[in-house]
Amino acid sequence: MRLRNVKNANNIVNNSDYVIKNPEEYIGKYKSIFKNNNPIHIEIGMGKGDFIISLAKKNPNINFIGIEKYESVMVRAIEKLNNLNLNNLKLIRIDAINLDKVFNKEIDTIYLNFSDPWPKNRHEKRRLTSSVFLNIYDNLFKDTRHIIQKTDNINLFAYSIVSLSNYGYIFNKVSLDLENEDIDNTLTEYEKKFINMGVKINYLDAYKIC
Numbered sequence: 001m002r003l004r005n006v007k008n009a010n011n012i013v014n015n016s017d018y019v020i021k022n023p024e025e026y027i028g029k030y031k032s033i034f035k036n037n038n039p040i041h042i043e044i045g046m047g048k049g050d051f052i053i054s055l056a057k058k059n060p061n062i063n064f065i066g067i068e069k070y071e072s073v074m075v076r077a078i079e080k081l082n083n084l085n086l087n088n089l090k091l092i093r094i095d096a097i098n099l100d101k102v103f104n105k106e107i108d109t110i111y112l113n114f115s116d117p118w119p120k121n122r123h124e125k126r127r128l129t130s131s132v133f134l135n136i137y138d139n140l141f142k143d144t145r146h147i148i149q150k151t152d153n154i155n156l157f158a159y160s161i162v163s164l165s166n167y168g169y170i171f172n173k174v175s176l177d178l179e180n181e182d183i184d185n186t187l188t189e190y191e192k193k194f195i196n197m198g199v200k201i202n203y204l205d206a207y208k209i210c
């Protein structure tokens with residue numbers, strides 16, 4: 001994601017009703033934000049929000065939380081939300097490494113879409129499917145762990161399969177060509193770009209029972 005310095009990003013993020021400003025205060029209490037017991041799905045690294053906004057519109061009985069590290073990127077999602085009134089979507093600006101400080105046993109599904117591949121070996125721990133992050137995710141999930149990943153990057157994909165498998169995850173589905181699968185797929189911003197370039201999308205859906 002190319003980052004541009006967005007003027008007023010801090011103000012826009014802090015003034016949006018979609019953004020949870022003090023997420024640590026809601027640890028274990030996200031039901032109180034959504035005012036229902038519906039499942040909660042999060043996208044880590046939601047970027048400009050196309051995917052999570054579309055999912056929230058399509059699935060009113062699921063609560064969605066978009067996680068993004070950078071305000072300047074989150075602002076683009078907030079702009080798209082300005083004319084929408086979605087009760088089942090919230091955003092949190094946080095680095096994923098700190099997610100266990102804001103969620104405790106309340107998440108049903110994690111989406112990892114076109115995550116940064118961190119190709120150098122010395123950066124392995126930064127990959128969102130490394131054991132470091134799988135360990136953090138353990139604290140977030142309510143019961144069964146459930147991760148859905150999409151990526152153009154075959155090396156990250158192969159790494160994720162090994163990492164998830166070593167961690168005890170079982171695969172519902174693995175595909176090297178998502179477009180040609182019979183899966184109800186919601187496109188992300190990056191995915192649209194890659195499809196237009198003729199790049200095949202890798203997909204996995206994995207779970208682990210506690």
Ligand SMILES: C[S@@+](CC[C@H](N)C(=O)[O-])C[C@H]1O[C@@H](n2cnc3c(N)ncnc32)[C@H](O)[C@@H]1O
Binds near residue numbers: 044191
């Ligand atoms: C390549 S973009 C993909 C955006 C979107 N998911 C899509 O598919 O169009 C990756 C996004 O993840 C965010 N990101 C990367 N590492 C992160 C982390 N540790 N915690 C939260 N967000 C992160 C980046 O800022 C960026 O917006």
